[in-house]
Amino acid sequence: MLLGTVDHLTAQIDELDRLIARMLEEITAPPGGTGTGDEAAAVSARALAEKLDAVPGIGPATAQIILAEIGADMSRFPTPEHLVSWAKLCPGTIQSGAKNSAGPAGQGNPWLKGALGEAANAAARTDTFLGARYRRIVKRRGHAKALVAVARSILVIAWHLINDPDASYQELGANWHRRHLDPARKTRDLVRQLQALGHEVALTPASA
Secondary structure, eight states: OHHHHHHHHHHHHHHHHHHHHHHHHHOEEOOOTTOOGGGGSOEEHHHHHHHHHTSTTOOHHHHHHHHHHHOSOGGGSSSHHHHHHHTTOSOOEEEETTEEEEOOOOOOOHHHHHHHHHHHHHHTTSSSHHHHHHHHHHHHHOHHHHHHHHHHHHHHHHHHHHHOTTOOOOOOOTTHHHHTOOHHHHHHHHHHHHHHTTOOOOOOOOOO
16 A cells, blocks of 8 residues: 555656646746847746756756746846845845844745755855855854855856856856955954954055
C-alpha cells in the first residue's frame, strides 16, 4: 500500500513538471534593450529560467517561482530599484526628529520572498561574489539583514537577466570587494573606529 502511494505521488509530481514545462513554453518576454534583428525576438520563459539558474543559490525550481511571480515583462519595472521596492526588499526609513534609522522592509510577495530567501541562504554558503557579500554584511548587521541584502542583490541580477536578452550571469568572484575596496573609505572607517576607542588620529602621507 505504501509503495502504491509513492507511485501515485511520483506520477502527480511528473504531471506537475510537465505542466510547468508547458507553461514556461507558452510564456514569452517582449523584446528588451534596443537591439534589432534576432535580438528583438521574443525570449521564452524556459530560456529565462535557464539564465536565472546560473546565478548562485538559484535552482530550476527557484527560477520558475521568480518568473511566475514577477513575470517575464520588465517594462512595468523601469529600473531594478522599482522591482526591489515592489518586492518589499528595500528597507524603509524611520525618522524621529533629526535621526533616521532603518525600518522593516514590509511583507511583499510571500512566494517571491520565500524563494529569494532560500536562494540567498544557499548563495551565502558559496565561494562567490554573493557569498562574500553575505559574509561582509553579517559581521556588522547580523544574519537576517545579511540574507535580505543578498536576496535584494539576486533580485537585481534577475532583473538584468530578464530585461536584457543578451545578458548572462558573470561571476565577479569572492575577492571582488577586496580588489575594489575604496582606500579612502577604508581609511575613514578605521579612523572612526580608533576615535571611538578614545584615540586621537593624525594622518600623514606615506613617504615616497
